[in-house]
Amino acid sequence: MTDSQASSPIARLATGDADFASRLDALLAWEGVSDAAVQQRVEEILEAVQERGDAALVEASNRFDRLSASSMADLTLEAPRLRRAFEGLPDEQREALTRAAERIRVYHERQKPESWRYTEADGTVLGQQVTPLDRAGIYVPGGKAAYPSSVLMNAIPAHVAGVREIVMVVPTPDGVLNELVLAAAHLAGVDRVFTLGGAQAVAALAYGTETVPRVDKIVGPGNIYVATAKRAVFGRVGIDMIAGPSEILVVSDGGTDPDWLAMDLFSQAEHDEDAQAILVSWDADHLDAVAAAIERLLPTLERAAIVRESLANRGALVHCRDRADAVALINRVAPEHLELSVGDPEGWLPEVRHAGAIFMGRHTAEALGDYCAGPNHVLPTSGTARFSSPLGVYDFQKRSSIIHCSPRGAAELGRVASVLARGESLTAHARSAEYRIQG
Incomplete structure (x- = not known):
């Protein structure tokens, strides 16, 4: 040696x-699975937010982030506040943030999938329609450090995808706001920011409250409480991944x-x-x-x-x-x-x-x-690159199948469907297809 x-x-x-x-x-x-104590605490927070909405959010934020908020108005930042943060940055920071945002945007523009369709010989049309999510929730860490880069990487693909509303949550321990994070939110097209963190922020995005709108998907990294909460609400909303170190x-x-x-x-x-x-x-x-x-x-x-x-x-x-x-x-x-x-x-x-x-x-x-x-820095960890991909525009869009049968196509497909359906003893399926068989 x-x-x-x-x-x-x-x-x-x-x-x-x-x-x-x-x-x-x-x-x-x-092993990224939380212990029983963490899971129980997260379940209690999720239940409280689901039952008591804004009141539970204010209570949890005051307790865990040492705030003195009296209502959700104290925990809400609208677009004009984000713009002021951007305009108030030192020139060097504003230029660097702007250049990074533009590079990320250009890269993700190339990811946008297109809807498509084709027509078969009998006139039947098949295809795929791509549509954006209505609303996305971006979780940005705000404890030990602030991450404006995470704001750009999570929100810009959503914006490029065409998401109608982007809501961001970020914890502000002791009430400290990071102007660079807020400026990044402005650049990335975030509509509103709530100064919430932890499991309560995930609950607010998943269930919705009087003030926080329910989202369709939650993306962004967080601590073990955030990861545990994301796992718990998956199914009610989409999530990006459960990230490891x-x-x-x-x-x-x-x-x-x-x-x-x-x-x-x-x-x-x-x-x-x-x-x-x-x-x-x-x-x-x-x-x-x-x-x-x-x-x-x-x-x-x-x-x-x-x-x-x-x-x-x-x-x-x-x-x-x-x-x-x-x-x-x-x-x-x-x-x-x-x-x-x-x-x-x-x-x-x-x-x-x-x-x-x-x-x-x-x-x-x-x-x-x-x-x-330019490429996204939200990436699969802990060996999940075997089956997962970087966060991208496609994570904020859905694909719907398009099927438009011509009369002839309905007849031809109906015969095939009838045989298969009767083989499965689903006679209503078979008869539904058979009604459209002509000649």
Whole structure:
């Protein structure tokens, strides 16, 4: 073991080790299900909001966020207030926020699906009609930190999709409003903001109250109470996902500056102690250099304590045998963020089956995707990239099937449907189809 391995705060693994699979499984394991006490508290809050509406929201907000609101009027921000926040920003912040919003908008405009239809030989028309949701609810965290980027990433796709009304909730502990968050809401087309957080905010969006309108879908990350509440109200409203901690998997061929890679790992680890940062390479000397960079640069970070704990708990430097080994590991992990810090990232792309977002080449830091590259930063975590996709315009739209039978088409399809329906002993189905058979 080298000196850098001995002093590094991050684990060292090798795919050739006999215990590698079990160690990797332990590293990736994440249980996001809340305990019984959290679930019970969330159920109580949901029930209170459902039964007492605004009064329960005011009571919960005063209790949990240390406010002194007397009514929902004290917890409501309308569009003019959001505009003032935007206009009051320092020029540099306003310009950066505007540029990021425009890039996100342009990217998501390309996602818009179109309605379509085709006509069969007998005149029957089949197709699909795409329509936006009527109302979307955006949850924006507001506890330990403020996230204007989350406002843009959640609200702009909804706006591009054509959602008629976008409602945002954001907690304001001790009554502190973040002007950058409100400015982002203005830019992203949010109609109203309620300074609500936690399970009570989710309940308000799901059930509706005297003041907060019921939405069709709730999107946006939150703490364990928010995640538990979203899971509980799913079915009454749609939700985007139950998100786990942030993750990054970096693959390096040894040609990228170790300091760059160390900071890329830090960029995810600084989110919280449960975040995960993993680097994979078949170059052992390169891994040693990154480990040394981690140890040297870690004390320079403002959130060094959080980063150190994250790396110690869930981070790893993985020595793989070769490129094929690295590809297999990518698809095994199915990371939220994948950095291909290699000379020919395009050559890797066809083999990557599971990843939320893929950052290609040495100069493409994951942090660029968090803020302003354009693609959405709301991504599947905890291996769910195997079956899930980034948040997008399609999450705020519905697809309806179009079926318009001609008389001849109804007769031809009726004969087929009749046979199948009678085979299922559903004679009303069969007779309904048979009535339309002519000749």
